[in-house]
Amino acid sequence: MxxxxxxxxxxxxxxxxxxxxxxxxxxxxxxxxxxxxxxxxxxxxxxxxxxxxxxxxxxxxxxxxxxxxxxxxxxxxxxxxxxxxxxxxxxxxxxxxxxxxxxxxxxxxxxxxxxxxxxxxxxxxxxxxxxxxxxxxxxxxxxxxxxxxxxxxxxxxxDNLGLIYNTELFDEAGLDYPTDDWTWDDFRAAAKALTDPSKNQFGTAYPTDGGEDTVWRFWPQVWQNGGDVLDDDGMPAFNSQAGVDALEYWRELAVDDQSVYLDQTDQKFEPNFYAGHIGMLISGPWVLYDLKSHKTPYAVAELPGTDGSHQTISGxxxxxxxxxxxxxxxxxxxxxxxxxxxxxxxxxxxxxxxxxxxxxxxxxxxxxxxxxxxxxxxxVFFKNLENATTPRPTVVGYTAMSRAVGSAISDVLRGDGDPQDKLDEAADAAKIDLQ
Amino acid sequence: MTATQVRAPDGLGAGESTPARRRRAKPPRSRRTWREQLTGWGFVLPASVIVVGLSVFPAGWAFVISRQKADLISPAENVGWDNYRLILDDPNALEAAKHTLLFTALFVPTSIVAGILLAVALNRPLRFQWFYRTCIFVPFVASAAATGILANFVFDPTYGIADNLLRVLGLPQQGFLEDPNQAMAVLVLICLWGEVGFNVVIYLAALQSIPNDVVEAAVVDGAGPISVFRYVTMPELAPVTVFTAIWQTITALQLFDLVYTTTKGQPGDATVTIVYYLYRQAFELFHAGYGSALAYCVFAVTMVFTGLLVWYARRSGTEAF
The missing domain is CATH 3.40.190.10 (Periplasmic binding protein-like II)
Incomplete structure (x- = not known):
């Protein structure tokens, strides 16, 4: 054969x-x-x-x-x-x-x-x-x-997730650089200002392959909103208001503002940032090596915050x-x-x-x-380890749950479905493996 | 059984002399020594070991796993036929099966028609014929992984060549692999690009084995090019078509690598095929038992499909196997 x-x-x-x-x-x-x-x-x-x-x-x-x-x-x-x-x-x-x-x-x-x-x-x-x-x-x-x-x-x-931004694109748009006091509203405004369809330029990016890379960058915002991934019994808690708000936030950016480059291959968004097509990237220290070899003009800040919390995640x-x-x-x-x-x-x-x-x-x-x-x-990333206060769950059913949540996030960002409904569906699907 | 007389072949008219008696030299049973038998086994043994060790044996064990709740890491637990029962209640498995059938229904006929048309075109005396043949065959030699990665760049909705081309032609932009309504069709297109070369080669060989005198006789009898194709070429290609249909059906039912390298089942699980789904279950979600049960279902369906095609071919008198 x-x-x-x-x-x-x-x-x-x-x-x-x-x-x-x-x-x-x-x-x-x-x-x-x-x-x-x-x-x-x-x-x-x-x-x-x-x-x-x-x-x-x-x-x-x-x-x-x-x-x-x-x-x-x-x-x-x-x-x-x-x-x-x-x-x-x-x-x-x-x-x-x-x-x-x-x-x-x-x-x-x-x-x-x-x-x-x-x-x-x-x-x-x-x-x-x-x-x-x-x-x-x-x-x-x-x-x-x-x-x-x-x-x-x-x-x-x-590692951990931080905010990496293209200083040249910020300068061109006349925007102030992100600071440690940045909120997600600031992030949204900047993403909108950095988006230019005529140049195929996006404010930020999100991988929507539905894998763990889609999911883990979602948790920090759930935590910042006061929610959690699992409850005390180890059952899904991400479909709480905190989770729905976090997903609705990204839905507004991706669907209403069209300021997010959605990458369903999970392979192209980082190279597009290196090439200067994307203004802000939520990513970790593993891209520093590539940023250096591509000579991308960049700087790093911690994640935008909610009510003063700049929690991030470590993998x-x-x-x-x-x-x-x-x-x-x-x-x-x-x-x-x-x-x-x-x-x-x-x-x-x-x-x-x-x-x-x-x-x-x-x-x-x-x-x-x-x-x-x-x-x-x-x-900045080293200092940001202090913001990784909540560990990612290490239960056996996590991978199956991650797959369900990944599908929910990808669907909503593509404009298909309502955050609450999709997260509820994912929670139901995840329960089988978490039991 | 001793053949004392060879029957006259059909078609020999009455009155023709019966062929002379032939005595078939048959070695006495005693001469087939154990040594010969051993030699025979010696020849087939290495291949047998490989086939049994790498195909039959793993398949058997996969069957054992399919009746277990297993993640291949912690100790497994026997659950009887539960995994198979679960498949019936799994809407995602049903969706994946539908996607696979849709893909097969689109891919197999198209690949056969395209294969025949291209082969007929390339069978004519053309300048640079070798060049065209190479062009068609090269994608088949390229690995599906390379094909998939290449396709990702071509069909990228933001930066891809395909959308750039549409823009130049003044046509609306398409989502291609990122549009749930188009993704499957684009996958068929990519798969055709990779697989059609195989059909072309098979049909070229078949076309060249059609005796010229048959074609000439048809032309002498007044058949035009279309009639020659319809009444001479097509029937000659029928046995080969049974083969290509079975081959491409198996390819389509087992579609995995293209999905893995292009869409990973996205958008919205619109391109999750059954084999991709079982891979995801067994190796991403640690449901190895369930994955094996799915694999056995795919195997059964493939067998049935192949059996039906062979049965149909036999019934219609087309000897392909």
Whole structure:
């Protein structure tokens, strides 16, 4: 056959995973004690980085450095999958066959599911040690790494959403730059003023592919309005007045003002901002690298606020640790990842890539000062971590709920449907998976 | 069975002599040694292992998963036929099935008609014929992912070439992939661009195997070009058409990669096909059991479609397989 059909591929993956799930059978329950590393016993740990080759080279250097100091430890590094997105499928197959890594990069949104697998290490006691510096990680990142009271990994990348604006377009329109006192009304007025259909120029942009990228940028406004994603029982609460107001706000911008570039591919809005077609972008530190290479004239501010609240959201990714019933491996894995996240190493990995430092203690390093100069606005994003006070929910049903909310937001922004009705529908659909 | 006499072939008139007795040399049973059998198995074994290991076995396990509540990470739970029952009550699955059928109904006939027309055009002596043939075939070789990404740029309502062209021609701007009423039709168009080359190649081969003397005989008998096409060419292309219809139906029913790279099911889930829906269920929403059950339904429907086409072809006397 010409192309291996997706259906066959999907069936194959599904089958392989069950095969192992049935055959291996042994119940890992995350009970291996993570002791201290025995320097006389040789140990090999497998590390799936989920990074492209350029980033992998950087990480390989750091791994070599660690193994030079710990000659009994061998680190077997590989990306693990072609893309970071594919890592989850590789992990599923790995769990099934019993051949999974000691540590892998994982998206924060997978944490709850992975935590339920019974294959993750519980490092709660280790991070509780005073010298582990657990409190130096942002609150949202700590919350994401904690599933049902167990800490299953350490933060790998932390970020948050801020307001990035094109200074040149602001100057042309004769507008004042956004300040920390900005409200969403100011944002709307600016978006309107920056929109020019004759030049295909938009005030701002919103991805409407209905995925998590559509959804997570919606939560800060719900929180700012005094609402929440889930209620105390873990059931949908986003269809409250706070949620409806937030969605109505964006409906007015997108449908009434026509000042929003709606991108249903989720691929084009950022490049269009780099190219100067869009005035304001709600995005995170991961675009700083591209903004720099495109030489876009930009500056960064925190999100516009509601009644003085400038809450934002953080979407941390994790180094998740896995259990192999081997305390020496577990100890080596934790020791290495803990070392990797220390400022001395972190500045050469995350900061070199334009990412925010993982630990607040990294702010005192000279590399951080240089990073602020290399990537203008990075300091604003770092400071903005303080505004990420509410963690994104880490319940198992979140992905299914996110899909339902994503459809609701996309429909309303396209002018199809009323915010209250659409959010109610999404809440009903989400209940099934949240139960 | 011993063949003592070979029956006279049909059409031999009475009075013609029966063919001479032929004794068919047949090796005695004893000579078929275990060694030969082993050699035979040795030849087919590698392929068998691959087929069984990569197709039959995974399909079997997928069936096991389809009767479980499974996310492929935490321990699965047997739920019997519940996943299959859920499909019947799932309005989104029904919508996805409708989208797939609509796509199939639009795509398959168009790809066959376009394939025949282009093949007939390219079968004539033309200058730069090789160039046109290459042009038509190249999109087929390009991966669907590349096709999809390219299409995203062409059909972008704000910055795309397609809308620019309409603007130059003074025609109204279109939403294309971002308009729920057009998105499916545009997907058909993109898929045709990618797949029609395959049909053209198949039909070109079929056209070239039509004996010239048959065509000439028809012309001598006074048939015009249209009559030749209708009464000589078309019947000759029938067996191939059964094949292309089955092939393109399977392509259409399993449409996934184009959706994944262009619309991701948007706008408003208007382009969620059944295979995209099952992918979303199994790999995005962690409903692997339900996804597998959907996959089995797609498999069953594909089998029925193919069976019906083969049955129809046999009944109408067109031997394609």
């Amino acid at each position: 010409r192309r291996p059909s997706r259906l066959t591929a999907a069936l194959a993956v599904l089958a392989l995973t069950t095969l192992a799930a049935c055959s291996s059978g042994s119940d890992h329950s995350g009970t291996t004690a993570v002791t201290t590393l025995d320097p006389d016993k040789d140990v090999t740990i497998t590390w799936w980085t989920g990074q492209d080759s350029e980033a992998d080279e950087l990480l390989q250097k750091l791994a070599d450095e660690y193994t030079a100091d710990h000659p009994n430890v061998t680190i077997d590094l590989s990306p693990g999958a072609d893309t970071t997105d594919d890592l989850l499928q590789k992990l599923q197959a790995g769990f099934a066959s019993g051949d999974y890594p000691d540590v892998s990069y994982t998206y924060g949104s997978w944490a709850s599911v992975l935590g339920k697998s019974g294959r993750t290490l519980d490092i709660s006691d280790q991070v509780a040690q005073p010298d582990a510096g657990w409190d130096e990680f942002p609150e949202a990142a700590r919350a994401t790494a904690t599933v049902d009271g167990q800490v299953i990994g350490l933060p790998a990348v932390v 941390p990714d994790l180094w998740t640790l896995y259990d192999h019933d081997d305390s020496q491996r577990a100890a080596a894995t934790f020791d290495f990842i803990n070392w990797l996240t220390q400022p001395a190493q972190d500045v050469r990995w995350n900061l070199a890539y334009g990412n925010l430092p993982l630990r607040s203690s990294a702010a005192d390093t000279p590399e951080f000062a240089q990073y602020g100069k290399d990537y203008p606005g990075a300091d």
